[in-house]
Amino acid sequence: MNILLVLLGPTGVGKTEWSLKIAEELESPILSADSRQIYQGMTIGTAAPTEQQLQRVPHHFVGILKPEEYYSASHFEEEAVILIEQLLQKHTCVVMTGGSMMYIDAVCHGIDEIPTIDEQLREEVHELYRSGGLEAIRARLKIVDPVFYDEVDLKNPKRVIHALEVCLMAGKPYSSLRRKQRKERPFRILKIGFMRERAELYDRINRRVEEMIDEGLVEEAFHVYPMRHHNALNTVGYKELFDYFDGISTLEFAIEKIKQHSRNYARKQMTWFKRDKEIHWINLSDKEIDVAGEVFNLLRGMG
Numbered sequence: 258m259n260i261l262l263v264l265l266g267p268t269g270v271g272k273t274e275w276s277l278k279i280a281e282e283l284e285s286p287i288l289s290a291d292s293r294q295i296y297q298g299m300t301i302g303t304a305a306p307t308e309q310q311l312q313r314v315p316h317h318f319v320g321i322l323k324p325e326e327y328y329s330a331s332h333f334e335e336e337a338v339i340l341i342e343q344l345l346q347k348h349t350c351v352v353m354t355g356g357s358m359m360y361i362d363a364v365c366h367g368i369d370e371i372p373t374i375d376e377q378l379r380e381e382v383h384e385l386y387r388s389g390g391l392e393a394i395r396a397r398l399k400i401v402d403p404v405f406y407d408e409v410d411l412k413n414p415k416r417v418i419h420a421l422e423v424c425l426m427a428g429k430p431y432s433s434l435r436r437k438q439r440k441e442r443p444f445r446i447l448k449i450g451f452m453r454e455r456a457e458l459y460d461r462i463n464r465r466v467e468e469m470i471d472e473g474l475v476e477e478a479f480h481v482y483p484m485r486h487h488n489a490l491n492t493v494g495y496k497e498l499f500d501y502f503d504g505i506s507t508l509e510f511a512i513e514k515i516k517q518h519s520r521n522y523a524r525k526q527m528t529w530f531k532r533d534k535e536i537h538w539i540n541l542s543d544k545e546i547d548v549a550g551e552v553f554n555l556l557r558g559m560g
Contacts, residue, residue, distance in 0.1 A: 258560070259345055259349065259444050260447055260559060261341055261351055261444050261446045262285075262352050262449070263364075264276045264352060264353070264354040265290075265355065265356060265449070266356060267356060267522075267523035267526040268304075269465050269523060271453075272356065272451055273354070276352055277314055280352040282549065286316065286351065287314050287354060288337055289319045289353075290364065291355040291360070294319050294355075295318050295321060296326075297324070298481050299324070299477070300320070301469050301472050301473055302474055302477060302478065305320065317340060324484045325484060326489075327373075330359040330362075331370070333363055333364070337364050338364060338442065341353075341444060342443060358529045358530070365446050366440065367439060369435050371423055371427075372427050373426075379422060386414065391412075394417050394421055395411055401421065401424040402431050402432055405432040446535075448535050448536045449538075449552055450536040451538075452538055452540050452541065452542075453542045454540075458523060459520050462520055463516050466512065470512060474494065475508070478494070478498040478499065481495065482499060482502055493522055494519070497511040500514075539551055
């Protein structure tokens with residue numbers, strides 16, 4: 258079939274178990290499209306596959322980097338596409354699953370050729386942000402790239418800072434580097450999205466956070482706390498606990514914030530995914546649906 262089967266959806270929806278069942282049936286390995294599961298020492302907080310699950314199905318891009326190592330969607334695109342081509346020489350279908358929107362888009366559509374940001378330049382931009390706040394970053398971006406300035410979410414410091422870094426590093430506007438044409442892939446792609454009714458999804462997220470705490474998330478976060486300044490740890494589940502360690506909040510408040518921020522992230526994921534008209538959606542809240550049957554029918558439909 259020569260197909261990449263992409264199983265996607267918001268955090269907490271149930272991607273892991275269904276990807277395992279389907280990959281076992283297809284006798285396929287799994288590629289993790291998760292920008293945080295790729296790091297070591299963050300197993301609980303990223304809901305990375307357990308040892309038992311890794312024994313059920315071989316996984317790629319899980320726990321292969323240290324938190325201080327830089328990695329991006331463009332790196333993932335390059336490495337994942339090469340690996341998929343290799344795996345499709347042995348398998349008729351390969352499974353990729355995850356919720357990192359940029360990582361999935363990078364493999365399925367291709368992303369822009371964005372330069373790696375020099376550490377000195379990054380520090381200069383962050384110093385501008387520390388001294389002048391978001392307004393200073395916005396003003397500088399408006400000068401160097403007025404086109405992207407009109408498009409970017411100006412309330413999102415991470416997006417504004419990244420755009421300015423790219424402009425200064427490349428010596429040209431970020432908007433001029435953004436690819437409009439989809440990259441061709443030497444394999445076909447089937448994207449299947451898992452969703453649930455909002456109340457059910459939010460309840461699953463809340464319960465999963467409580468399970469993570471029981472499994473030792475606080476201890477795991479404390480172990481990586483000395484590396485908190487690295488981007489890998491600027492993520493839900495860790496940054497809230499770092500505030501607790503700093504004495505800014507109580508543990509109970511931090512846990513509630515993890516739940517809240519996880520729900521917010523799930524909402525952002527669904528907003529992003531719903532723009533993609535190529536995704537075939539399966540509502541896991543509908544108990545009448547034969548999930549595996551739906552997936553395999555769609556695969557058979559591709560010939």
